[in-house]
Amino acid sequence: xxxxxxxTAASTEESSTTPSATSFAINDREMDEGLRPQxxxxxxxxxxxxxxxxxxxxxxxxxxxxxxxxxxxxPPGLGKTTLAMVLHKELDSDFQIxxxxxxxxxxxxxPYLTRATERSILFIDEIHRLPPAVEEFIYPxxxxxxxxxxxxxxxxxxxxxxxxxxxxxVGATTRSGMLTAPLRDRFVNRAHFDFYEIEExxxxxxxNARKLKTELSEEASMEIAFRSRGTPRKANNLLxxxxxxxxxxxxxxxxxxxxxxxxxxxIEIDKIGLEEMDRRYLQTVMTVYSGGPAGLEAIxxxxxxxxxxxxxxxxxxxxxxxxxQRTPRGRMVTAAAWxxxxxxxxxxxxxxx
Ligand code: ADP
Numbered sequence: 001x002x003x004x005x006x007x008t009a010a011s012t013e014e015s016s017t018t019p020s021a022t023s024f025a026i027n028d029r030e031m032d033e034g035l036r037p038q039x040x041x042x043x044x045x046x047x048x049x050x051x052x053x054x055x056x057x058x059x060x061x062x063x064x065x066x067x068x069x070x071x072x073x074x075p076p077g078l079g080k081t082t083l084a085m086v087l088h089k090e091l092d093s094d095f096q097i098x099x100x101x102x103x104x105x106x107x108x109x110x111p112y113l114t115r116a117t118e119r120s121i122l123f124i125d126e127i128h129r130l131p132p133a134v135e136e137f138i139y140p141x142x143x144x145x146x147x148x149x150x151x152x153x154x155x156x157x158x159x160x161x162x163x164x165x166x167x168x169x170v171g172a173t174t175r176s177g178m179l180t181a182p183l184r185d186r187f188v189n190r191a192h193f194d195f196y197e198i199e200e201x202x203x204x205x206x207x208n209a210r211k212l213k214t215e216l217s218e219e220a221s222m223e224i225a226f227r228s229r230g231t232p233r234k235a236n237n238l239l240x241x242x243x244x245x246x247x248x249x250x251x252x253x254x255x256x257x258x259x260x261x262x263x264x265x266x267i268e269i270d271k272i273g274l275e276e277m278d279r280r281y282l283q284t285v286m287t288v289y290s291g292g293p294a295g296l297e298a299i300x301x302x303x304x305x306x307x308x309x310x311x312x313x314x315x316x317x318x319x320x321x322x323x324x325q326r327t328p329r330g331r332m333v334t335a336a337a338w339x340x341x342x343x344x345x346x347x348x349x350x351x352x353x
Contacts, residue, residue, distance in 0.1 A: 118166055128175045
């Protein structure tokens with residue numbers, strides 16, 4: 001059977017609705033497609049996740065069964081979609097992809113469920129945003145491969161049961177804490193994606209440079225990796241930008257360390273990968289809120305950025321860098337952040353250290 005990949009409009013909507021923390025125009029999920037790994041062996045890093053998935057995968061293949069439903073959690077751009085896509089290739093089964101915010105009612109989800117072929121993967125991005133009615137509807141599909149469809153109204157109302165093929169839901173979320181307990185419990189396996197090590201990203205960059213028919217020196221790969229915020233999507237986007245920069249400004253297909261530095265300076269990504277939005281976030285807390293504590297909503301208002309975007313795309317890296325702290329009273333910037341931005345905390349401020 002020829003395997004199919006169904007990528008719906010719903011799946012691509014996400015990238016256009018989420019205001020991006022990266023201000024230059026190359027941060028587009030679509031552009032990643034050419035660089036996406038095609039097999040489990042091609043996945044770089046995330047060793048703990050990959051090792052576990054390999055076992056689950058082999059066991060399911062040996063028994064010729066569908067994989068148990070999987071929940072992938074972690075910040076954007078770390079490879080959740082990529083791993084789900086690799087799974088369907090490894091299983092040689094079909095793949096469908098959608099995003100929870102587009103599934104407003106059970107009828108929006110139903111076609112995905114009825115189209116799901118045996119052992120296929122249905123990838124649902126942002127699964128923490130499923131409305132309650134859709135969540136209720138998905139439970140029997142996950143547990144018994146069955147849907148209960150209500151037809152008619154009043155005394156004519158009845159429920160039709162429909163049997164589905166055994167398939168696998170892979171849910172991805174940047175906020176596992178927002179999942180309801182019943183939904184979370186229906187995922188047999190959960191995997192947490194972590195930021196990548198510099199060496200892993202440098203390796204990925206060198207491999208992708210070859211795919212893009214560009215030469216990338218070892219030093220340049222490390223330089224870009226340092227500034228990729230531990231995120232393969234960022235690394236790939238930077239690589240594409242630097243390749244364009246090298247070709248247009250220097251008329252070369254070789255990226256040296258100095259060309260990489262020049263290109264990165266032009267888009268204002270600093271030595272450790274802070275982008276304009278990160279700096280604006282920190283400067284806002286520092287200047288408007290004297291270093292904090294400041295509520296996420298308030299920071300979002302000041303920056304004119306939805307709090308969700310800040311929480312998903314900006315804060316994880318700042319927390320990891322130790323530049324902010326989440327306290328019960330709100331966000332606070334740390335001494336390391338003041339130092340990095342070469343700014344001084346207001347005098348007599350006891351909040352800060
Ligand atoms: P997420 O679904 O977590 O937001 P994606 O799966 O869309 O992230 O990953 C973004 C891009 O980063 C992919 O297109 C792929 O090229 C690259 N990528 C992510 N994780 C890996 C990995 N482990 N190995 C190689 N490339 C990766």
